[in-house]
Amino acid sequence: MIHMKLTLRARHLELSFWPLIVVGLAHLFYETIHMPMGKINLPGAGVFPLALIIPMALMAIYRVTWLLTHKDEDTESIVLGDKNIFLALAGLVGIALLLDLLGFVITMGVFLFVTFKVFTESSWLKSALRAALTVIGLYVFFEYLIGVTLPMGPLIAL
Amino acid sequence: MDTILSLANGFSVALEPWNIFYCVVGVLWGTIVGVLPGLGPMAGLALLLPLTFKLDPNSAIIMLAGIFYGAMYGGSTTSILVRIPGEAASVITCIDGHEMAKKGRAGPALVVSALGSWFGGTVSVLVLMLFAPLLSELMLTVGPPATFSLMVVALILMGLVGSSSTLKTFTMIVAGLLLGTVGLDAMSGVARFTYGSLHVMDGMSFVAMALGLFGISEILLNLEKVADLRPIKPTFKSLTPTLKDLKDSAPAVGRGTVIGCLFGIVPGISHVISTFVSYALEKKLSKFPEEFGKGRIEGVAGPETANNATTGTSMIPLLVLGIPSIPATAILLSALMIHGIEPGPQLINDHPEVFWGLIASMYIGNVILVILNLPLVGLFVNLLRIPYGYLAPVVIVISVIGVYTVNASAYEIWLMAIFGALGYLLRKMKFDVAPLLLAVILGDRIELAFRRSLTISDGDFSIFIESASSAVFLCVLVIIIVLQLTAWLLGYRKKNFADEDPN
Numbered sequence: 001m002i003h004m005k006l007t008l009r010a011r012h013l014e015l016s017f018w019p020l021i022v023v024g025l026a027h028l029f030y031e032t033i034h035m036p037m038g039k040i041n042l043p044g045a046g047v048f049p050l051a052l053i054i055p056m057a058l059m060a061i062y063r064v065t066w067l068l069t070h071k072d073e074d075t076e077s078i079v080l081g082d083k084n085i086f087l088a089l090a091g092l093v094g095i096a097l098l099l100d101l102l103g104f105v106i107t108m109g110v111f112l113f114v115t116f117k118v119f120t121e122s123s124w125l126k127s128a129l130r131a132a133l134t135v136i137g138l139y140v141f142f143e144y145l146i147g148v149t150l151p152m153g154p155l156i157a158l
Numbered sequence: 159m160d161t162i163l164s165l166a167n168g169f170s171v172a173l174e175p176w177n178i179f180y181c182v183v184g185v186l187w188g189t190i191v192g193v194l195p196g197l198g199p200m201a202g203l204a205l206l207l208p209l210t211f212k213l214d215p216n217s218a219i220i221m222l223a224g225i226f227y228g229a230m231y232g233g234s235t236t237s238i239l240v241r242i243p244g245e246a247a248s249v250i251t252c253i254d255g256h257e258m259a260k261k262g263r264a265g266p267a268l269v270v271s272a273l274g275s276w277f278g279g280t281v282s283v284l285v286l287m288l289f290a291p292l293l294s295e296l297m298l299t300v301g302p303p304a305t306f307s308l309m310v311v312a313l314i315l316m317g318l319v320g321s322s323s324t325l326k327t328f329t330m331i332v333a334g335l336l337l338g339t340v341g342l343d344a345m346s347g348v349a350r351f352t353y354g355s356l357h358v359m360d361g362m363s364f365v366a367m368a369l370g371l372f373g374i375s376e377i378l379l380n381l382e383k384v385a386d387l388r389p390i391k392p393t394f395k396s397l398t399p400t401l402k403d404l405k406d407s408a409p410a411v412g413r414g415t416v417i418g419c420l421f422g423i424v425p426g427i428s429h430v431i432s433t434f435v436s437y438a439l440e441k442k443l444s445k446f447p448e449e450f451g452k453g454r455i456e457g458v459a460g461p462e463t464a465n466n467a468t469t470g471t472s473m474i475p476l477l478v479l480g481i482p483s484i485p486a487t488a489i490l491l492s493a494l495m496i497h498g499i500e501p502g503p504q505l506i507n508d509h510p511e512v513f514w515g516l517i518a519s520m521y522i523g524n525v526i527l528v529i530l531n532l533p534l535v536g537l538f539v540n541l542l543r544i545p546y547g548y549l550a551p552v553v554i555v556i557s558v559i560g561v562y563t564v565n566a567s568a569y570e571i572w573l574m575a576i577f578g579a580l581g582y583l584l585r586k587m588k589f590d591v592a593p594l595l596l597a598v599i600l601g602d603r604i605e606l607a608f609r610r611s612l613t614i615s616d617g618d619f620s621i622f623i624e625s626a627s628s629a630v631f632l633c634v635l636v637i638i639i640v641l642q643l644t645a646w647l648l649g650y651r652k653k654n655f656a657d658e659d660p661n
Contacts, residue, residue: 041617045348048605049339056332078586084381092575096568108555119547148563
């Protein structure tokens with residue numbers, strides 16, 4: 001496997017995360033106040049989300065304040081960004097884009113081939129053979145034994 | 159008498175050939191996901207959930223429940239043979255289980271763990287069978303205010319016993335409740351946070367969220383720390399425990415059963431906590447506490463029994479109250495709802511075949527686990543030899559098939575990928591993602607109960623105190639909060655005094 005990692009301070013990662021949450025909540029707050037609030041005896045659609053957004057925003061602001069005032073407790077590092085992880089996520093995005101277009105066998109065959117090759121560092125031929133066998137096995141199992149309808153893409157003509 | 163008749167009907171459902179088949183498939187798949195490090199019961203359930211859509215409800219629930227308790231069982235195999243917990247509830251088994259394996263006593267550890275799991279699981283189902291109908295009758299009399307208060311108690315308890323910091327756990331709970339509001343409002347039909355997308359009108363896809371948060375994020379985390387596993391392989395002959403092993407384990411199994419049955423009802427990560435409590439108790443009661451950590455069989459028997467003993471009783475809040483007490487039961491709840499079965503006090507009356515069929519299948523499944531898994535231990539050990547580089551992509555492909563089959567739409571794959579990346583980041587920042595999923599599933603019901611209560615009382619909030627059952631739940635909530643605050647203050651004082659101590 002290829003390993004190329006990105007190391008971050010836990011505090012820095014959280015300091016990027018919580019403000020994003022606050023911004024997101026501010027947007028949701030704006031959306032919510034435009035929802036019907038109803039009356040006290042018949043609460044509208046906006047009441048419950050509003051009742052959730054406010055405490056969550058308070059928790060987020062508290063956490064940001066705590067992180068800013070407790071710099072000395074920043075002892076931990078977080079390792080992010082292994083290349084394999086990006087490949088797996090990029091693969092998922094590729095699958096989402098191409099599955100309907102190219103069908104199950106081609107899309108998953110390519111995904112398995114690339115990931116087998118990169119994750120296990122085996123030869124091109126071995127990876128291709130294993131990917132082909134796996135994708136056919138999975139297709140037969142799910143399509144014929146389980147009865148799931150999988151997209152065929154251009155192979156539908158076969 | 160009613161119980162015996164109902165159970166007999168349950169067995170007639172569970173013993174149908176297809177249901178036995180699905181039970182075997184469930185426990186085997188559960189054992190496999192339990193054995194494989196990085197694939198716990200949540201991921202195992204989420205992966206197969208979409209494939210149960212075409213099954214009849216009985217078979218679907220029987221199979222999914224089989225995965226749930228099968229995974230609890232399977233986790234011990236990896237803990238004992240490799241010292242890597244197959245799932246969270248088997249962490250403590252690593253300590254004495256692997257020490258026993260290193261001394262050539264993997265067989266007795268596996269057998270005692272299997273027998274303890276069977277005993278704990280079976281007694282737990284017995285408790286479920288006896289108490290669920292009684293509690294169900296009681297709950298039929300409570301209205302929306304009590305339902306609301308009960309769910310608030312469950313969420314607060316979940317927040318207090320979560321595995322991450324309290325603030326982070328509560329953030330996850332509130333975020334989950336907020337995610338649960340996405341889609342059409344059940345009471346007024348107003349679209350909330352849908353941004354005009356038809357995909358989210360029915361709410362966020364629970365399957366995509368569950369698979370993303372537990373399946374994909376787990377794979378991403380494991381891709382970082384892949385190591386070659388070198389399991390200790392026991393021979394079939396070495397499996398027989400001695401009479402002394404059985405004698406030493408029996409009291410631990412009994413105590414583990416009681417602990418597991420009690421903890422199963424508590425919302426949160428009770429299946430994990432029960433194993434730690436059991437281990438601590440065994441060490442405290444042992445005549446040889448210094449030998450714990452060096453391969454004491456009670457250190458395996460107690461915790462392994464306790465984690466399986468939570469499986470039956472954790473179904474009580476799920477089936478009777480509609481509240482998933484541990485994360486894996488949230489998937490079971492979702493499965494019931496997908497099949498048009500509303501969990502709650504009405505379930506036993508409205509769908510007796512599902513309730514009693516499930517109970518009967520759990521008795522059968524626990525026996526199947528012991529019969530199948532001990533002879534197959536060699537096969538499971540070989541599974542551990544599959545390089546993760548091959549396993550991870552295959553699990554991703556199965557996850558994609560799982561979410562794609564929900565609506566035959568790539569939208570679910572996008573959602574799964576987004577929640578997968580989010581789950582990975584959250585877990586890196588030490589957030590426990592399980593409460594988020596539990597809150598999503600409770601979100602719309604808690605909101606409905608709240609709004610209905612206010613409609614009934616004409617906007618008077620005192621309904622939550624005036625309703626006797628609601629008041630009881632709120633008293634429990636106050637007691638829990640006071641206890642928690644006391645513990646926090648005592649801990650704070652202790653820490654401060656320790657800081658001031660010049661020595």
